[in-house]
Amino acid sequence: MRDAVLSMLLDNLGNFVSGEDISRQLGITRAAVWKYIRLLQSEGYLIESSTKKGYCLRQVPDILDEVLLTRGLNTSILGRNVEIHSSIGSTNARAKELALSGAREGTVVIADEQVQGRGRLGRSWVSPPGKGIWMSVILRPRLSSQQVPRITIMTAVAVANALKRSAQIDVGIKWPNDVVCGGKKLCGILTEVHAEPEVIHYAVVGIGLNVNLSFEDLPEDIRDIATSLRIEKGKEFNRADIIKSILQEMEKGYLQGLRDDGFAGLLKEYERRSVILGKRIRVIGVDGQFSGYAQGFGLDGSLMLRLDDGRVERILAGDVSLRGENGYV
Amino acid sequence: MRDAVLSMLLDNLGNFVSGEDISRQLGITRAAVWKYIRLLQSEGYLIESSTKKGYCLRQVPDILDEVLLTRGLNTSILGRNVEIHSSIGSTNARAKELALSGAREGTVVIADEQVQGRGRLGRSWVSPPGKGIWMSVILRPRLSSQQVPRITIMTAVAVANALKRSAQIDVGIKWPNDVVCGGKKLCGILTEVHAEPEVIHYAVVGIGLNVNLSFEDLPEDIRDIATSLRIEKGKEFNRADIIKSILQEMEKGYLQGLRDDGFAGLLKEYERRSVILGKRIRVIGVDGQFSGYAQGFGLDGSLMLRLDDGRVERILAGDVSLRGENGYV
Numbered sequence: 001m002r003d004a005v006l007s008m009l010l011d012n013l014g015n016f017v018s019g020e021d022i023s024r025q026l027g028i029t030r031a032a033v034w035k036y037i038r039l040l041q042s043e044g045y046l047i048e049s050s051t052k053k054g055y056c057l058r059q060v061p062d063i064l065d066e067v068l069l070t071r072g073l074n075t076s077i078l079g080r081n082v083e084i085h086s087s088i089g090s091t092n093a094r095a096k097e098l099a100l101s102g103a104r105e106g107t108v109v110i111a112d113e114q115v116q117g118r119g120r121l122g123r124s125w126v127s128p129p130g131k132g133i134w135m136s137v138i139l140r141p142r143l144s145s146q147q148v149p150r151i152t153i154m155t156a157v158a159v160a161n162a163l164k165r166s167a168q169i170d171v172g173i174k175w176p177n178d179v180v181c182g183g184k185k186l187c188g189i190l191t192e193v194h195a196e197p198e199v200i201h202y203a204v205v206g207i208g209l210n211v212n213l214s215f216e217d218l219p220e221d222i223r224d225i226a227t228s229l230r231i232e233k234g235k236e237f238n239r240a241d242i243i244k245s246i247l248q249e250m251e252k253g254y255l256q257g258l259r260d261d262g263f264a265g266l267l268k269e270y271e272r273r274s275v276i277l278g279k280r281i282r283v284i285g286v287d288g289q290f291s292g293y294a295q296g297f298g299l300d301g302s303l304m305l306r307l308d309d310g311r312v313e314r315i316l317a318g319d320v321s322l323r324g325e326n327g328y329v
Numbered sequence: 330m331r332d333a334v335l336s337m338l339l340d341n342l343g344n345f346v347s348g349e350d351i352s353r354q355l356g357i358t359r360a361a362v363w364k365y366i367r368l369l370q371s372e373g374y375l376i377e378s379s380t381k382k383g384y385c386l387r388q389v390p391d392i393l394d395e396v397l398l399t400r401g402l403n404t405s406i407l408g409r410n411v412e413i414h415s416s417i418g419s420t421n422a423r424a425k426e427l428a429l430s431g432a433r434e435g436t437v438v439i440a441d442e443q444v445q446g447r448g449r450l451g452r453s454w455v456s457p458p459g460k461g462i463w464m465s466v467i468l469r470p471r472l473s474s475q476q477v478p479r480i481t482i483m484t485a486v487a488v489a490n491a492l493k494r495s496a497q498i499d500v501g502i503k504w505p506n507d508v509v510c511g512g513k514k515l516c517g518i519l520t521e522v523h524a525e526p527e528v529i530h531y532a533v534v535g536i537g538l539n540v541n542l543s544f545e546d547l548p549e550d551i552r553d554i555a556t557s558l559r560i561e562k563g564k565e566f567n568r569a570d571i572i573k574s575i576l577q578e579m580e581k582g583y584l585q586g587l588r589d590d591g592f593a594g595l596l597k598e599y600e601r602r603s604v605i606l607g608k609r610i611r612v613i614g615v616d617g618q619f620s621g622y623a624q625g626f627g628l629d630g631s632l633m634l635r636l637d638d639g640r641v642e643r644i645l646a647g648d649v650s651l652r653g654e655n656g657y658v
Contacts, residue, residue, distance in 0.1 A: 121528060144645045146629055148474040149526045176526065192530075194523050197478045197505065197630070198646025199450060201521075300475055300629075301526070316473045317527025 001028060003067050005036040009047065009057035010071060018054035060238070062130070062212070064110055068240040077106035078137060078254065079247040085111040087129065090118050092190060092206040095136035099194070099202040105140040106251075110243065117208060119188050120177060125208050126219055132228070133209040133239055137250065140202050141258050145195040148203070149301025149316075150266075152177050152191045154257045155205050157269045158249035159187055166245035167229050167237055172275035175294075175303050175320055179209075180275055184227035186210055207246065212236045267297060276320055281305070285318035330357060332396050334365040338376065338386035339400060347383035389567070391459070391541070393439055397569040406435035407466060407583065408576040414440040416458065419447050421519060421535040424465035428523070428531040434469040435580075439572065446537060448517050449506060454537050455548055461557070462538040462568055466579065469531050470587050474524040477532070478630025478645075479595075481506050481520045483586045484534050486598045487578035488516055495574035496558050496566055501604035504623075504632050504649060508538075509604055513556035515539055536575065541565045596626055605649055610634070614647035 004026050008017055022033045037055055041047050044061030060068065064084050073079050081104060088094055088111040095109045113129035127134045143150060156173045163169050163179070163186075171187075172180045179187035190206035210218075210228035218226050229237050257266035271277055276294040283290045283305060290313055292305040303315045333355050337346055351362045366384055370376050373390030389397065393413050402408050410433060417423055417440040424438045443456035443463045456463045472479060485502045492498050492508070492515075500516075501509045508516035519535035539547075539557035547555050558566050586595035600606055605623040612619045612634060619642055621634040632644045 120525060145477040145522065145524070146475045146631075146645055148524065152526055190525070192523070192525055193474065194521070195474070195477065196449060196519065196521055197481055302475075316475055 001026065001032070002036050002039055005033065006040060006045070006065075006067050007071070009040070009045075009055060010060075010067070013057050013060070016048075016050065016053035016056040021054070060240075062236070062238050062240070064112055064239065069110070069243060073244045073247060075106070075247055075251045078251040079106060079108050079244070081107040083107070083109045085109070087111065087113045087115060089116040090114050090206075091134055091136035092118065092192060092204050095138050095204040095206075096192065096194075099138045099204055103138050105138055105202075107138040108135055108247070109138075110135040114208075118190065118206075119208070120190055125188060125190075126222070127208060128213065128217055131213045131217055132211045133207060133243055133246070135243065136204050136206045137247075138202060138204055139254060141200055141254065143200050143258060144198045145193070145200065146197075146300060147258075148191065148193050148195070148200070149176065150258050150263055151193075151203050151205060152189050153270050153301055154253040154266055155189050155191070155207065155250060157257070157266060157273065158253045159189070159207065159209065159246055160273050161269075162242065162245035162249040163229075165249075166242045167233065169229065169233060171273070173270060173273040174275050175297070176301070176317060181227055181232050184225055186227055186229070186232070205250075209242070209246075211239055211242065263299065267299065271297060276303075282321050283315055283318040284321075285315050290315065290318075330355065330361070331365050331368055334362065335369060335374070335394075335396050336400070338369070338374075338384060339389070339396070342386050342389070345377075345379065345382035345385040350383070389569075391565070391567050391569070393441055393568065398439070398572060402573045402576060404435075404576055404580045407580040408435060408437050408573070410436040412436070412438045414438070416440065416442040416444060418445040419443050419535075420463055420465035421447065421521060421533050424467050424533040424535075425521065425523075428467045428533055432467050434467055434531075436467040437464055437576065438467075439464040443537075447519065447535075448537070449519055454517060454519075455551070456537060457542065457546055460542045460546055461540045462536060462572055462575070464572065465533050465535045466576075467531060467533055468583060470529055470583065472529050472587060473527045474522070474529065475526075475629060476587075477520065477522050477524070477529070478505065479587050479592055480522075480532050480534060481518050482599050482630055483582040483595055484518050484520070484536065484579060486586070486595060486602065487582045488518070488536065488538065488575055489602050490598075491571065491574035491578040492558075494578075495571045496562065498558065498562060500602070502599060502602040503604050504626070505630070505646060510556055510561050513554055515556055515558070515561070534579075538571070538575075540568055540571065592628065596628065600626060605632075611650050612644055612647040613650075614644050619644065619647075 008022055019030050019033050023030045046059035048056045048058055091109040091111050111134050114127035114134045117125035117127035119125040159179050160171050163171050174180050177189040178185050187209040193203040194201040212230045213228040256262040279294055281294050290305055292307040295304045295306045305313045305315055337351055348359050348362050352359050375388035377385045377387055420438040420440050440463050442458035446454035446456035448454040488508050489500050492500050503509050506518040507514050516538040522532045523530045541559045542557040585591040608623055610623050619634055621636040624633045624635045634642045634644055636642055
């Protein structure tokens, strides 16, 4: 019923709805309406009340609320099922549990805070409460295990497009899985799959996006290499709006870009956003260190690196830094 | 203590050991020795007893006994930790549980019977009690998710080499994951992984090998396409010997063949055993049906198929049948 009251207020955002209208439409007493208004106010919703005119929702707080997250979400698969946690170890770990027990594709796990947030290769990921988007999406794509990198590439492009649309910010992509801005990391993507060689049973895509973190919110040792939307744009953003935007862009990529006939186009978008393409870089790969010129990306998601001796090395995975510079990218 | 008594008898297989020797060496009473002899006899060990000469192990039964499985096993990683079940749903499912909870690499799960044995892509696999090798091996290879097919290729070659050595039988390999004999399936391999794009967290390799199944043990609907060692060679085999042989060959492949500098050599062995290379085949792939000439295999485990119009299609996964024939291969 709380959700129904909230929905009515949202339908009339900035305008008054009379207590009587709410009471009649939802079939509850005026006293009950008042109870829910108080509840919503305690959660942070700025609601003006007037004995004559009724209630007016003035401002929506930046909280993870299922109504806010799903309202106006224009997807058919992603985010149709959402699990919200105020605090959790890691959204990827929870999403893997759900996937294993048969959760349908598109299920999303979101948390206000992660206490054991993880990045690629088991690295830690700082996810303080209320300041970022820490979420994981369960996918069941028709891909083989060789095509797993497509999922990360698709997600990076989706995040970039979503940030352009919902935060008016132009971001770059650093192969293989980082979304960057001004040479610093804004968002990390962590893809984990369970697969047979020829078919993925499920994939869990974790997205960690620094939204409203201030410079001080960032641990000292990563201030040189990390940033947030707030730091870059000088203002705060509503996380629910950005989440919806990401889910919408991801669904587009999921339905088209992952497929054989769509991936080449997706890779072009990825290349257009790449901050390393055409630059001299150093890659610390699984099989050693390589320095060279980032020449392009393979259809399998690999990086084609032209070494100084002219050979082209196909690199499946690794960490990248711009050669000769000390910055993160 | 049972294991210690059994070990002493095995050390003197075919020869008498006096009850007094056993009693003294193990520090137990003569009555206790007799109790363990009775126990072993009840399990199927053929032990002759003589008041004068003592005990003589005449014949080792074909049972899954940890002593038999690990005795003389010449490996440093694979099979150093073994879990034996008389009946289980599926060894792969159990091995995945163990892998997730941190089981060390090389851990092996073996069962006398699987009641929910599974093959590739969720297909069922018949695993009647006591007649075959139904086992799963936990690996933690340093590979990216694109390299998962290497694991199946490595295992297929290991099984082929092991069967040559321990059962004196020449088998073929049908891409991607079947070991075949006389045009029929003898063994299936099911690889499942949990991975990030650039690193495999763990892999579980399931091996289902028909050892002592008679023609009648095979369900009617697969008699045309499946076979067993017993059917092919007209005699029964000791499963423990074959298991040890497989683990030894797999370890060789695991330590050398999976690596970048070893895989090309491994792929050559795979090609030498291939029953489709150089033949006209039909592939029912994930992305459709293809007919053509099996031209070779890629370093990523894909099949290069020359289509009738001359194009070469790189096929990541699929089911293969010889074109124009009705047989399984």
